[in-house]
Amino acid sequence: MSQKDVSEEGPGQNSATQDSSELDIIKANIESLMRSNQLSKAYELSHQGLKKAEQSGDTGSIFDISLALAGQFLDRNIPDSTIYYSKKARDLADSNEKLKQALNSLGNGHAKAGRSIIAIDLYENVLSIADSLDNDRYSVGVLINLATAYSSQGDHNKGLQYYFEALERSEELGNNEFIAIITNNLGDKYNELENYDQAEYYLNRSKEVSEAEGLQTNLVRVLLNLGNTYMATERYDDAEDAYSKVLSFHKKSGNVTGEIQVIYNLGMLHLARDNYGKARDYLNESFERSREVNILPGMFYSTNGLGELALETENINEAIERYQMGVSLTEETDNPSMKIASYHNMYTAYKQAGNASEALAWLEKGNELEEDMRSLESDRLRAQYETKFDLRRSEQEKQLVELQREQQQAQLQQQRWIIILALSGITILLIAGLILLRINQKRKNANLKLIDTNRQLKDLNQTVQDQKEELERLNNIKTKLFAIIAHDLRGPLGSLQSLLYLLREHDLSEKETNELTANLEKNMLENSSMMDNLLGWAQSQMNGLSINKRVFDLHLAVQSVLDQFTLQLETKGINLVTEVPENTMIYADYDLMKLVLRNLIANAIKFSNSGSAIYIKSEKSGNGMYKVAIEDHGIGIPEKDRAKIFSDEHFTSTGTNKEKGSGLGLNLCKEYVEKHGGSIWFNTEVNEGTTFYFTIDAAEEQELINA
Known part of the structure; x- marks a missing residue:
């Protein structure tokens, strides 16, 4: 009977059983290599195993090895590949147990790619599945991921809350592996918050558990974080000992990136100890090895370290040369944080060299990029x-x-x-x-x-x-x-x-001081005008526009406004001619009308060439209104921009002397004039000039008597 059963199975089934056994061995070996931090061997074996699993059609093994590869790419900081293999596993998941594993891995990929909002959404789904399965152990892992995701968003309180909840559950389960991971993460977080006493406490606890359980991968991370704690608290001997142990681990496992990182840390450690010879040796080694394997961040941070070393030894020219190399390296990457750091280094070097103009140029370049980063982040x-x-x-x-x-x-x-x-x-x-x-x-x-x-x-x-x-x-x-x-x-x-x-x-010359003071006064006036427009717009958006009309002389209002532009007119050499007769009595809101005049005159100055003239005119029309004109002979308005004037679109352009505006002025003018029952328009010719017109009610006889 048994012989007949064997005969009926046939060679095909024996082959399938053999493939399954081989795949089980491969998966066990992959897990063993990962636990012992032999990442390169694990990566190679995983690709071989995946190919064999696909040839045999073993979907269970394809799922397991795809997840393993996703984790390996996560360790190598390649999130796109992590997401690819996680999705591959997700599509093969035939149970909630497998689905939660795939979704958790997918969340890790998005978190590593900086998409923390999507990662948090995935983690919450995983946590819901894990809780429905009463899988407390897996819930702890998801809580760790949620803590990390919230921390990456800058929500440190939420991050710590999830870390402590995960630690409490791990202690209830008696899971030392999770305890080691969580306490290491807490130590790293407290390092980031510069609470070094708490950081050292949790890192030492993680170190003890990792050594007792043989958790080599986590132990390497703990020692690196401890080295950073010792560096921050100036315990350089302890830091060097920790970094040396990490370097030994990376050499054994073949982790080249890890080696370069620790060599750089050792260079910065010796720099902090004023041991300039060793610092230069380590930083040069870090730079050369980064260049051999084309690791741009390693080259960037190493050359910046060498620049800092040059500054410490008062070799300003070498520092500028090193920092300039850092700027060049950032052109090959899309990392704005590295660019900002390189601009700040150039500013520091030129400042120490006493070159105020170059220092200011690099400082402003860094400020502009930071503003762009905030917009991109939004x-x-x-x-x-x-x-x-x-x-x-x-x-x-x-x-x-x-x-x-x-x-x-x-x-x-x-x-x-x-x-x-x-x-x-x-x-x-x-x-x-x-x-x-x-x-x-x-x-x-x-x-x-x-x-x-x-x-x-x-x-x-x-x-x-x-x-x-x-x-x-x-x-x-x-x-x-x-x-x-x-x-x-x-x-x-x-x-x-x-x-x-x-x-x-800086100890500036009288000429430099006068130039900077003139720029300071000009910028203050620009900021004041911007604030007036901004406050006016914000008030109209939130509370509506309130108009308090009264009778007043337009001539006096114009003179009051012109007093604010004395500096700009002198700076650009512009002749402003007022042709508004005295006793031009109008019926309007005095403050709003001054704001309209101020914006239109400021616009005319902004786009006028040096040495030109501006005319302010008024005439009474037959419909009981005054028509006011502000005429300049500047650069005019290009055809493509004319439709944007008075629109709700945020639109602004730079003046003839690179003056800046808020883009709200003309929009406010239109709103205020129309609220008074008037109208506003313009005529323009490129390189000939622009004239803005608006109409406002003339004061009637009874209003003049009342006034």
């Missing part, structure tokens, strides 16, 4: 929220497709029953009728369920669309306000800060 977060919304909508659409599939299956089932009943004959006609009625009822219920689901989905989509439109409207107002504050106001303030810093820190 766009990146908005894109993540939109991606999250699209994923949710995709899930809803999948549910709808599933309901449609159920309906189709019900219809197919109905057809099968009809065929069977038809063949049964007349004798079971009554039974067939009852069964048909029951099936029809099922189909009706399925249709009703589908209709109800469609209605709910439609209502949900409409609600989401309404909310999206409202959020977009509010976000446009917020974005416009923040863009003006961040770009048009923070930029001049940053320049003011830089000018004040140079005045305070």
Whole structure:
């Protein structure tokens, strides 16, 4: 009997069993290599195992090895490959147990890529699945990931909260591996927060557990973090000992990137100890090895370290040369943080060299890039929220497709029953009728369920669309306000800060002091005008516009406004001619009318060439209104920009002397003039000049008597 059973299985089944056994051995070896930190061997064996699993059609092994590869690419800091293999595993998941593993790995990939919002959403789904399976051990791992994701967003309180919750659950489970990982993460977090006592406490605890459990990979991370703690607290001997142990581990495991990082740390350690010879040796080695394997961050940080060493030894020219090399390296990468660091280094070097103008140029370049980074970060977060919304909508659409599939299956089932009943004959006609009625009822219920689901989905989509439109409207107002504050106001303030810093820190000549003081006064006037416009716009957006009309002399109002532009007119050598007669009595809001005049005159100065003239004129029209004109002979308005004038679009351009504005002035002029019942328009010719006109009510006889 047993011989017959063997015979019936045949050679094909024996081969399949053999493949399965070989794959089990491969997976066990991969796990063993990963635990012993032999990453290169694990990576090579994983690719061999995946190829064999795909050839044999073993989906379970494909799932396991894909997850292993996702983890390996995560350790190598290659998030796109992590996401690819995680999705491959997710598509093969045939149970909630496997699904949670794949989604957790996918969340890790997005977190490593900086998409923390999407990662948090995935982790919360994983935590929900793990809790439904009563899998406390897996829940701890997800809590660690959530803590890390929130920390990467800068929400340190939320990050610490999840770390401590994970630590408490791990202690209840008695899981020393998790305890080692969590305490290491807590130590690293406290290092980041510069709370070095807490950092050392948790890192030493992680070190003890890792050594007792033989957790080599975690032990390497702990020793590196401890070295950083010792460096920050100036315990250089302890730091050197920790770094040396980490370097030995990386050499044994073949982790070249890790070796380069520790060699750089040792160089910076000896620099801190004023041991300049050893510092130079380590930093040069770090740079050369980074160049051999083309690791740009390693080359960047090493050359910056050498620049810092040159500054310490008062070799300014070498420092500038090293820092300039760092700037060149950043051109080959899209890492804005590295660019900002390189610009700051150039500023520091030129400042120490006493070259104030170059120092200021690099400082302003760094400030501009920081502003751009803030805008990009805002766009990146908005894109993540939109991606999250699209994923949710995709899930809803999948549910709808599933309901449609159920309906189709019900219809197919109905057809099968009809065929069977038809063949049964007349004798079971009554039974067939009852069964048909029951099936029809099922189909009706399925249709009703589908209709109800469609209605709910439609209502949900409409609600989401309404909310999206409202959020977009509010976000446009917020974005416009923040863009003006961040770009048009923070930029001049940053320049003011830089000018004040140079005045305070440097022994400048009288000529340089006068030039900087003139720039300071010009920037203050620009900022004052921006603030007036910004406050006026914000008030009209939030509280509506309140107009308090009274009778006053337009001639006196013009003279009051002109007093504010004395410096700009002298600086650009512009002749401003007032042709508004005395006793030009109008009926309007005095403050708002001064703001309109100030913006239009400032605009004329801004776009006028040095040595030209500006004319302010008024004449009474036949409809009981005055027409006021502000005429300049400057550069005019290009054809492509004319449609943007007076629009709600945030639009501004640079003046003939690179003057900046908020982009709100003309928009406010239009709003205030029209609220008075007047109108505003302009005529322009490129390189000939521009004239802005507006109309305002003349004071009637009774109003003059009352006044």
